[in-house]
Amino acid sequence: MPNATYIALIPLLPLAGFIMLGIFGRKYFKNTSGIIGTTLLLVSTGLALYTAYGYFFEYGKVDGVYQKLVPLKYTWLEFSQGVSIDMGIIIDPISVMMLVVVTFVSLMVHIYSLGYMKGEERFPTYYAFLGLFTFSMLGLVVSSNIFQIYIFWELVGVSSFLLIGYYYDKPSAVAACKKAFIVTRFADVGFLIGILMLSFYSGTLDFNTLIATLTSPESNGYKTAAAASFMGVSALTWGLVLVFIGGAGKSAMFPLHIWLPDAMEGPTPVSALIHAATMVVAGVFLVARLFPVFAISSPGALSIVGYVGAVSAMIAAVIACTQTDIKRVLAYSTMSQIGYMMFALGVSKYGGEEGLGYTASMFHLFTHAMFKALLFLGAGAVIHFIHSNEMKDMGGLRKYLPITHITFLIACLAIAGVPPFAGFFSKEEILLAAYQHNPTIYWIALITSGLTAFYMFRLYFSIFWNKDASPSPQGEGRGEVHHGEGGFAMMMPLVLLALGAAAAGFIPFGHFVSSDGKALESEFHLQFSILPVALGLAGIFTAMLLYKKQNDKPDKIAASLSGLYKAAYHKFYIDEVYLFITQKIIFNLIGRPAAWFDKNVVDGLVNLTGNTTLKISEGIKRIQSGKVQQYAIYFLAGVIGLALLFIYVWK
Amino acid sequence: MIEPGLYHLLFISAALFFIGVYGFFTRRNLVTMLMSVELILNSVNLNFIAFNKYLWPNKLDGVFFTIFIIAIAAAEAAVAIAIIINLYRSHHSIDVENAEEMKF
Numbered sequence: 182m183p184n185a186t187y188i189a190l191i192p193l194l195p196l197a198g199f200i201m202l203g204i205f206g207r208k209y210f211k212n213t214s215g216i217i218g219t220t221l222l223l224v225s226t227g228l229a230l231y232t233a234y235g236y237f238f239e240y241g242k243v244d245g246v247y248q249k250l251v252p253l254k255y256t257w258l259e260f261s262q263g264v265s266i267d268m269g270i271i272i273d274p275i276s277v278m279m280l281v282v283v284t285f286v287s288l289m290v291h292i293y294s295l296g297y298m299k300g301e302e303r304f305p306t307y308y309a310f311l312g313l314f315t316f317s318m319l320g321l322v323v324s325s326n327i328f329q330i331y332i333f334w335e336l337v338g339v340s341s342f343l344l345i346g347y348y349y350d351k352p353s354a355v356a357a358c359k360k361a362f363i364v365t366r367f368a369d370v371g372f373l374i375g376i377l378m379l380s381f382y383s384g385t386l387d388f389n390t391l392i393a394t395l396t397s398p399e400s401n402g403y404k405t406a407a408a409a410s411f412m413g414v415s416a417l418t419w420g421l422v423l424v425f426i427g428g429a430g431k432s433a434m435f436p437l438h439i440w441l442p443d444a445m446e447g448p449t450p451v452s453a454l455i456h457a458a459t460m461v462v463a464g465v466f467l468v469a470r471l472f473p474v475f476a477i478s479s480p481g482a483l484s485i486v487g488y489v490g491a492v493s494a495m496i497a498a499v500i501a502c503t504q505t506d507i508k509r510v511l512a513y514s515t516m517s518q519i520g521y522m523m524f525a526l527g528v529s530k531y532g533g534e535e536g537l538g539y540t541a542s543m544f545h546l547f548t549h550a551m552f553k554a555l556l557f558l559g560a561g562a563v564i565h566f567i568h569s570n571e572m573k574d575m576g577g578l579r580k581y582l583p584i585t586h587i588t589f590l591i592a593c594l595a596i597a598g599v600p601p602f603a604g605f606f607s608k609e610e611i612l613l614a615a616y617q618h619n620p621t622i623y624w625i626a627l628i629t630s631g632l633t634a635f636y637m638f639r640l641y642f643s644i645f646w647n648k649d650a651s652p653s654p655q656g657e658g659r660g661e662v663h664h665g666e667g668g669f670a671m672m673m674p675l676v677l678l679a680l681g682a683a684a685a686g687f688i689p690f691g692h693f694v695s696s697d698g699k700a701l702e703s704e705f706h707l708q709f710s711i712l713p714v715a716l717g718l719a720g721i722f723t724a725m726l727l728y729k730k731q732n733d734k735p736d737k738i739a740a741s742l743s744g745l746y747k748a749a750y751h752k753f754y755i756d757e758v759y760l761f762i763t764q765k766i767i768f769n770l771i772g773r774p775a776a777w778f779d780k781n782v783v784d785g786l787v788n789l790t791g792n793t794t795l796k797i798s799e800g801i802k803r804i805q806s807g808k809v810q811q812y813a814i815y816f817l818a819g820v821i822g823l824a825l826l827f828i829y830v831w832k
Numbered sequence: 833m834i835e836p837g838l839y840h841l842l843f844i845s846a847a848l849f850f851i852g853v854y855g856f857f858t859r860r861n862l863v864t865m866l867m868s869v870e871l872i873l874n875s876v877n878l879n880f881i882a883f884n885k886y887l888w889p890n891k892l893d894g895v896f897f898t899i900f901i902i903a904i905a906a907a908e909a910a911v912a913i914a915i916i917i918n919l920y921r922s923h924h925s926i927d928v929e930n931a932e933e934m935k936f
Contacts, residue, residue: 609899694852802936803936804936805935805936806932807927807931807932807933807934807935808928808929808932809931810856810865810928813856813857813859817853
């Protein structure tokens with residue numbers, strides 16, 4: 182059995198860092214806070230790797246099936262028999278994998294930030310927030326209780342809010358962090374209602390019991406949940422869809438994705454953390470955690486997951502082709518890749534060969550964490566060098582940033598699905614799963630993978646080729662050699678992640694992570710891979726033709742597709758639709774009447790009470806005249822009155 | 833000559849009481865008001881004496897009470913006069929109408 186103490190330490194060490202740096206950082210650890218945070222996380226990472234080794238190779242497997250172990254369970258708040266909020270740790274293949282991914286990527290971001298954020302005014306605060314973010318996400322993945330996951334879910338929301346709004350003197354950052362918080366919070370309402378419904382029918386909040394109850398057709402909870410229906414859909418499906426809405430909010434699925442591109446206002450390493458390991462994969466993780474319930478009890482809810490994922494993947498890829506801010510391109514590519522993970526879950530079934538989508542989704546999550554962190558950190562290095570996010574300010578940087586160039590290229594190849602890089606293997610599995618179960622989604626995914634290759638290499642060529650070496654578009658001295666790539670602290674994570682992005686695909690993932698815990702032999706079909714790889718290469722060559730040298734072809738194509746191009750450039754006007762709905766409809770129809778009611782009725786009642794009191798006191802204050810004899814008269818009158826009462830009335 | 837009975841004494845006591853009350857209400861001079869209060873107190877004393885003499889002639893409670901009240905009245909007069917002197921020092925007058933600051 183695993184030792185609960187050191188597994189608990191994995192999330193608790195970043196928390197300790199948060200508390201220490203948050204309270205004392207600005208006074209005592211002005212310069213050392215980065216080292217402290219990084220060291221703590223290094224220990225966490227070591228423990229996570231140790232746990233993973235122990236789980237996967239020593240004690241996790243019983244009779245060829247990976248077990249769900251609960252080494253720690255502390256009942257925190259008990260509502261009634263069996264229904265309690267626990268603080269616990271669950272150890273199963275996905276949570277162990279997530280522990281490794283989260284700590285590793287977070288460690289890379291911590292190290293990278295040592296260079297990237299050097300000299301920032303609020304350096305200790307930054308590391309404190311990073312620690313909180315890591316803690317929340319680690320707590321989320323090991324949660325053994327659905328309410329515990331909700332608590333950490335909200336903590337993730339709060340810490341992302343803090344980090345996106347890190348530059349709080351920039352109005353756009355403030356707006357972005359509010360947007361991220363409100364949108365995800367809005368989705369979380371769905372999650373909460375979903376939790377209530379699921380726990381109501383299963384009679385528990387504990388994951389293992391809940392899944393066991395809701396997946397066995399004989400249990401009472403399952404029967405009532407399947408029998409109760411609302412608008413023709415069973416209560417169980419409603420509950421799962423509501424839970425998925427929460428997941429879709431955090432994972433930036435269409436149409437709740439609007440916060441993701443704006444979240445780029447945070448420091449670039451934070452974007453890497455949000456996009457690669459924490460926050461956005463939380464939704465995927467949640468669906469994976471409840472996957473048996475989705476797959477066995479409610480295929481309807483699961484197909485919603487699949488279609489939402491596929492649509493998000495497609496839309497995001499189209500938008501990414503038109504954006505000019507490099508971080509926004511990466512943001513949409515994240516959304517697209519998360520869409521992949523979602524629909525991979527959506528097309529999957531529970532157990533055995535049919536569960537390929539589940540394995541593929543988790544595999545893609547794993548490889549995506551590597552190359553997306555790498556892409557963001559690489560983009561950070563570029564932005565650090567050029568002091569701009571805009572593609573047009575870049576070009577020809579390969580001479581100035583050789584390491585960034587190579588690692589970025591590896592990441593692009595990985596995300597485009599070019600063998601033998603990591604993305605190829607996971608994407609291949611996803612496409613295979615989709616091909617077996619849902620041809621519509623398969624075709625969407627195929628087109629999206631071509632688009633992915635195109636927009637990633639559009640990005641790559643625009644940054645590193647295109648123009649001839651003119652690294653300082655604005656101001657002088659910015660691109661000079663002495664500025665360099667950003668030192669060892671920034672380059673080491675890039676190299677490590679590049680190794681991961683290049684090699685992670687060779688891990689036989691199906692052996693470790695599968696929907697039912699049994700090893701899954703992933704077959705490799707050469708003839709199946711030809712089409713996606715060909716499409717990917719086609720995307721790359723198109724991008725090369727258009728963007729390798731500076732020319733006017735891209736503009737011409739954009740002009741010839743003006744309607745589509747404009748729509749995609751404006752992100753299909755989804756932000757505008759939201760603005761219209763909120764500002765025109767909700768504000769006018771609900772907000773204003775509510776404000777009127779508040780101002781006139783609620784405030785009116787309060788003011789009425791106050792004014793009445795005032796009037797009465799104005800009237801009766803004259804009694805207190807200051808004349809002693811007058812008081813004596815009142816007193817005597819009172820005495821006489823009482824005497825009369827006692828004599829004649831109450832004899 | 834009529835032997836004075838309980839009612840005669842009670843009448844005198846009531847008369848004294850209301851004379852005192854009248855004086856307390858109408859005089860503006862604090863010393864006069866203090867004297868009126870003494871009248872009220874003495875009317876009460878008279879009541880005690882009268883009830884003691886006519887209703888429980890073989891007991892002394894009423895007499896004790898009277899002596900007690902006289903003693904308290906002396907102390908009270910001392911305090912009252914101290915207040916009056918302080919008032920005079922601050923207002924240069926012992927007229928109650930000049931001491932009306934303590935109001936709304």
